[in-house]
Amino acid sequence: SAVISQKPSRDICQRGTSLTIQCQVDSQVTMMFWYRQQPGQSLTLIATANQGSEATYESGFVIDKFPISRPNLTFSTLTVSNMSPEDSSIYLCSVDEQAKNTEAFFGQGTRLTVV
Amino acid sequence: LAKTTQPISMDSYEGQEVNITCSHNNIATNDYITWYQQFPSQGPRFIIQGYKTKVTNEVASLFIPADRKSSTLSLPRVSLSDTAVYYCLVASGGSYIPTFGRGTSLIVHP
Numbered sequence: 001s002a003v004i005s006q007k008p009s010r011d012i013c014q015r016g017t018s019l020t021i022q023c024q025v026d027s028q029v030t031m032m033f034w035y036r037q038q039p040g041q042s043l044t045l046i047a048t049a050n051q052g053s054e055a056t057y058e059s060g061f062v063i064d065k066f067p068i069s070r071p072n073l074t075f076s077t078l079t080v081s082n083m084s085p086e087d088s089s090i091y092l093c094s095v096d097e098q099a100k101n102t103e104a105f106f107g108q109g110t111r112l113t114v115v
Numbered sequence: 116l117a118k119t120t121q122p123i124s125m126d127s128y129e130g131q132e133v134n135i136t137c138s139h140n141n142i143a144t145n146d147y148i149t150w151y152q153q154f155p156s157q158g159p160r161f162i163i164q165g166y167k168t169k170v171t172n173e174v175a176s177l178f179i180p181a182d183r184k185s186s187t188l189s190l191p192r193v194s195l196s197d198t199a200v201y202y203c204l205v206a207s208g209g210s211y212i213p214t215f216g217r218g219t220s221l222i223v224h225p
Contacts, residue, residue, distance in 0.1 A: 004158075033213065042216060043159070045212065045213075045214060045215075048212060094213065103164060104159075104213045106160070107158050108156075108157055108158055109156070109157070111156070
């Protein structure tokens with residue numbers, strides 16, 4: 001199973017600033033996903049990131065607000081730009097090991113608080 | 116992707132068997148059924164996956180009837196540490212994008 005490391009694990013940020021979250025996987029994976037989970041809620045998919053192509057964003061999420069990089073098969077970053085208190089949430093990275101046939105693995109998440 | 120419906124919450128006691136049922140009436144022929152467990156402040160963790168009939172591993176059993184329009188996650192003899200949110204997902208392999216519904220919050224009481 002893939003081991004995923006997310007950094008930072010938590011942060012408190014000032015409104016109007018940006019935070020970049022890193023996701024490192026211990027194996028090469030084709031698809032990486034970024035989710036947001038607000039307190040007491042389920043996970044909402046932000047975007048799918050494939051290596052070598054632009055990320056595909058879900059409805060309600062745009063690249064200017066959540067730019068994503070995927071420079072290689074083991075690494076991705078999600079930036080939360082121009083933050084407001086409404087962006088306070090847990091952000092999770094996930095990967096799909098195709099060989100596992102639909103089993104996804106998740107990082108521990110980044111707990112972001114915007115003040 | 117097939118939409119799933121689960122109870123929002125369930126309560127149980129230590130040592131009891133817990134069954135959580137998920138409805139997925141629009142499941143497609145090539146869809147798999149996957150269950151995840153999430154503890155507070157952690158990412159979801161894969162529990163079990165199945166396509167039809169019954170699947171069992173060291174953690175749980177998954178029962179899927181012949182029409183595959185529902186599935187039941189069975190947790191034998193739960194303990195306090197099984198208190199978590201359980202998510203049922205349905206999607207096909209190959210281009211699998213995990214899409215989460217509301218999940219079932221299970222609380223195990225002493």
